Amino acid sequence: IRQRNSEAEIMEAPEHACKYCGVHSPSTVVKCLHCSKWFCNGHGVGHSIHGGSGSGGSHIVTHLVKSKHKEVVLHPDGPLGDTILECYMCGSRNAFLLGFIPAKSDTVVVLLCRQPCASTPSSKDANWDLAQWVPLIQDKAFLPWLVKQPTETEVMRSRHISPSQIAALESVWASGDAKATVDDLGKKDAADEIEAQPVMAVYEDAYQYQNIFGPLVALEAEHDRKVKESQTQNEVVVRWDIGLNQKLVAYFTLLKLEQGEVKLAVGDELLIRYRGELSREWESKGNVIKIPNSVSDEVALEIRKSSHAPTECTHNFQVDFVWKSTSFDRMQNAMKRFAVDETSVSGYLYHRLLGHNVDPVTLNANLPKKFTAPNLPDLNHSQVTAIKQAIQRPLSLIQGPPGTGKTVTSATIVYHLAKMNKGQILVCAPSNVAVDQLTEKIHKTGLKVVRMTAKSREELDSPVGFLTLHEQVNNNDTNPEFSKLIKLKNELGELKPRDEKRYMTLKKQAEREILMHANVICVTCAGAGDPRLSKFSFKTVLIDESTQSAEPECLIPLVMGCKQAILIGDHQQLGPVIMNKKAAKAGLSQSLFERLVILGHRPLRLEVQYRMHPCLSAFPSNMFYEGSLMNGVTTHDRIRKTLEFPWPNPDTPHFFLSSSGQEEISASGTSYLNRTEASNCEKIVTRFLKAGILPSQIGVITPYEGQRAFLVQYMQYTGTLKKELYKEIEIASVDAFQGREKDYIIVSCVRSNDHQGIGFLSDPRRLNVALTRAKYGVCVLGNAKVLAKHPLWYELLMEYKTQQVLVEGPLNNMHTSGMNFSRPKKSFA
Amino acid sequence: DEDVVVHLPEREVDKEFEEEFEKEFSKMMLESLESRKFDKKSAAFDVSIPVKRAVAFQGPPGGAAQSAGTEGVVFSFLTKKGNKQQLKAVELPQDSSFVQSTKQKQEADRAE
Numbered sequence A: 001i002r003q004r005n006s007e008a009e010i011m012e013a014p015e016h017a018c019k020y021c022g023v024h025s026p027s028t029v030v031k032c033l034h035c036s037k038w039f040c041n042g043h044g045v046g047h048s049i050h051g052g053s054g055s056g057g058s059h060i061v062t063h064l065v066k067s068k069h070k071e072v073v074l075h076p077d078g079p080l081g082d083t084i085l086e087c088y089m090c091g092s093r094n095a096f097l098l099g100f101i102p103a104k105s106d107t108v109v110v111l112l113c114r115q116p117c118a119s120t121p122s123s124k125d126a127n128w129d130l131a132q133w134v135p136l137i138q139d140k141a142f143l144p145w146l147v148k149q150p151t152e153t154e155v156m157r158s159r160h161i162s163p164s165q166i167a168a169l170e171s172v173w174a175s176g177d178a179k180a181t182v183d184d185l186g187k188k189d190a191a192d193e194i195e196a197q198p199v200m201a202v203y204e205d206a207y208q209y210q211n212i213f214g215p216l217v218a219l220e221a222e223h224d225r226k227v228k229e230s231q232t233q234n235e236v237v238v239r240w241d242i243g244l245n246q247k248l249v250a251y252f253t254l255l256k257l258e259q260g261e262v263k264l265a266v267g268d269e270l271l272i273r274y275r276g277e278l279s280r281e282w283e284s285k286g287n288v289i290k291i292p293n294s295v296s297d298e299v300a301l302e303i304r305k306s307s308h309a310p311t312e313c314t315h316n317f318q319v320d321f322v323w324k325s326t327s328f329d330r331m332q333n334a335m336k337r338f339a340v341d342e343t344s345v346s347g348y349l350y351h352r353l354l355g356h357n358v359d360p361v362t363l364n365a366n367l368p369k370k371f372t373a374p375n376l377p378d379l380n381h382s383q384v385t386a387i388k389q390a391i392q393r394p395l396s397l398i399q400g401p402p403g404t405g406k407t408v409t410s411a412t413i414v415y416h417l418a419k420m421n422k423g424q425i426l427v428c429a430p431s432n433v434a435v436d437q438l439t440e441k442i443h444k445t446g447l448k449v450v451r452m453t454a455k456s457r458e459e460l461d462s463p464v465g466f467l468t469l470h471e472q473v474n475n476n477d478t479n480p481e482f483s484k485l486i487k488l489k490n491e492l493g494e495l496k497p498r499d500e501k502r503y504m505t506l507k508k509q510a511e512r513e514i515l516m517h518a519n520v521i522c523v524t525c526a527g528a529g530d531p532r533l534s535k536f537s538f539k540t541v542l543i544d545e546s547t548q549s550a551e552p553e554c555l556i557p558l559v560m561g562c563k564q565a566i567l568i569g570d571h572q573q574l575g576p577v578i579m580n581k582k583a584a585k586a587g588l589s590q591s592l593f594e595r596l597v598i599l600g601h602r603p604l605r606l607e608v609q610y611r612m613h614p615c616l617s618a619f620p621s622n623m624f625y626e627g628s629l630m631n632g633v634t635t636h637d638r639i640r641k642t643l644e645f646p647w648p649n650p651d652t653p654h655f656f657l658s659s660s661g662q663e664e665i666s667a668s669g670t671s672y673l674n675r676t677e678a679s680n681c682e683k684i685v686t687r688f689l690k691a692g693i694l695p696s697q698i699g700v701i702t703p704y705e706g707q708r709a710f711l712v713q714y715m716q717y718t719g720t721l722k723k724e725l726y727k728e729i730e731i732a733s734v735d736a737f738q739g740r741e742k743d744y745i746i747v748s749c750v751r752s753n754d755h756q757g758i759g760f761l762s763d764p765r766r767l768n769v770a771l772t773r774a775k776y777g778v779c780v781l782g783n784a785k786v787l788a789k790h791p792l793w794y795e796l797l798m799e800y801k802t803q804q805v806l807v808e809g810p811l812n813n814m815h816t817s818g819m820n821f822s823r824p825k826k827s828f829a
Numbered sequence B: 001d002e003d004v005v006v007h008l009p010e011r012e013v014d015k016e017f018e019e020e021f022e023k024e025f026s027k028m029m030l031e032s033l034e035s036r037k038f039d040k041k042s043a044a045f046d047v048s049i050p051v052k053r054a055v056a057f058q059g060p061p062g063g064a065a066q067s068a069g070t071e072g073v074v075f076s077f078l079t080k081k082g083n084k085q086q087l088k089a090v091e092l093p094q095d096s097s098f099v100q101s102t103k104q105k106q107e108a109d110r111a112e
């Protein structure tokens, strides 16, 4: 099911770009007539523009010398048109012999070869002044008035090729590989093994950037493809149903999902085939509209081609994943565009993104008198500071620790920038959920917002459905012909070919119309590469949750003409998920935001948190935010006095319940579970439910898939209340809870052994996220003795101990633990 | 529309490469000259200058290499396509030897 998506035509440099450095304005390049390659008349970076003796040759002269080629032609679009440089008299084209002479009494010049044409004495009354002959190549460059030197800006944004790279490239060409490029130089002969060079903090130029990230993205894509394509599942049993929209839906369970080998998301594409003998062969693609949750392990697939579907059959189906390269192609394309298209981002951003040292720039912007946007909450001091900065600077980083109002801040920034009339604003985030949340908030301010989704997601319910491009198109009432076709299509399901063609044309028009009239377009980072936006350019781009996307993903919205970029995120929470180990190790899992922080860009931090009971925010604040987090909620706001729950200290609703229950390898053999913790978890949940807390207010976090699956089963079997109540409780990994909150959170740590590590739990960012999801209370279940060996957990456990909320024993009779820990040798930095 | 001040770390000049290039360049020049040393002397160059002038100079496209304040002087570049003469406009900077000598001549003419 390999499907090359040709949608993204990869952006290429023009044919006439300098083969060394990529500079391509027509007045600065010439073509070597011998090998038909183009070169610029510049010296590249590191030489003063006006060469002077001692410095190397201009790129064209260097090429001619290195390759022993001699003849050139100017670019047709240059000021002189496609002129071949040759002696007017004898026609010699050897550039090393040619030179200009002027007319004696007129402003006319002509090219003559030095030997013999310019060395034959002429009569005194001749029209031309041979004595003034000047060579075409001076200071190892062509005369700059004939072939221009690239500007400093052009040179800075070009590929920074080194002399040794030039020498290597010329020798590859000489050995017969005329098509070789600078990018091919480093590549090993074993082409099937993709080389992974580690990422860097600073890049010479965008070509180097692309050369590092390109292979990493390719590795990740290859990994993704292999995993998806190996997921063919046979003997699938199907249950058929009709959805609310009258579309056919197939329900089934996929074993491989349970084993955690593959991640399935709503909107993904699957291919379902009938392989039995009770009906004729049938297959159709479909979109996933439901993934396994605590209610059921079934996947729901909305069938695209329901005609002839064997709905009378239930057995012998086969399900394949359909791998799409789209988002990877878009990343590669964005990197290419970053390198070859100088309009992709402003010069300032170009150099900042590559980590160059650039003098700071302030934009001309009048700050608003009032910072609060219509229908959005009032702002605190740190939010206003962040908004001010974002408005005035071409590049801002805003760090939003948990519960500090990132989305409101983002929406307010977008509101003010839109009011300043800076053109359309592109708003992105890596996940659809985050984009939806932002869309909703921005819409509240009264701006015209369009939420564009991938076509495969159009049928999914969305909280901002009425703002989506497809619904706005369908609700169109300006064109009666189009409205009629829409109605017809809805009623009949499909149109006659001629009508369908017309419908598509009108739809494209309507889409463009709606997009053009929006103040703000909201889309996922990968979605910004949608062909429907290819003609658009966005000077202002805001990326929320930017710390959760890999750099090349962030680049997709940025290379659409960006001059002002606002990146929001928190590098102390979870980063992007990279499945390929090699790519992750090489640094693809480091976000752009994080790299900019490493380079010394101090992010503006939002400092007031409105989520957690103050006792819950204290540890994360001290550990991850230099103690800077202030509480925008009081203990009073976050205490349920009447709640019947055995908190060791009712004023500080949290505890660590230590048990020494053993971990076990889970049924799939690839994960862990812990029965003691599962039992404690069920008892806590039951207490909460009995006390009147709704299932939707409780979340259970466990880092292991094995424990998650076990908990779902265990609670329903053992829980003393109605099964449905337990089913509604969300049990998931830390990653699934990022960006979200619950009233009460139970964390089940699972790992409990004396020799091995604590796995996932040793990542401080994961711990930070787990501890900061709850508003009213946190219960941590784990083996304190084991966890305390890890420096960070040691700190956390000491904190619990000091507050006398490190406890042991059964839930209805918990007592403070007298356990003592010795400080681990390594300390937490 | 923007002024960006970028500070790039100084690049180390590759002395070895430069010296080698220096040699190769001189060799190329020399060889080119040598190759025509024994060519027959041609007739003296004396083409008449066409009267018809090239169209007005349009300025460099793509905004390359802006002259720093000083406007250049537009010359015509005489070329040949087949047997047809062509004039193309080309802007020479004020400090070029051709412009200097043209100016001197003009002043001399005026003085007469």
Ligand SMILES: [Zn+2]
Residues within 6 Å of the ligand: A032, A033, A034, A035, A036, A037, A063, A067, A069
């Ligand atoms: Zn060549």
Ligand SMILES: [Zn+2]
Residues within 6 Å of the ligand: A018, A019, A020, A021, A022, A023, A039, A040, A041, A042, A044, A059
């Ligand atoms: Zn070049």
Ligand SMILES: [Zn+2]
Residues within 6 Å of the ligand: A087, A088, A089, A090, A091, A092, A112, A113, A114, A115, A116, A117, A118
């Ligand atoms: Zn000649």
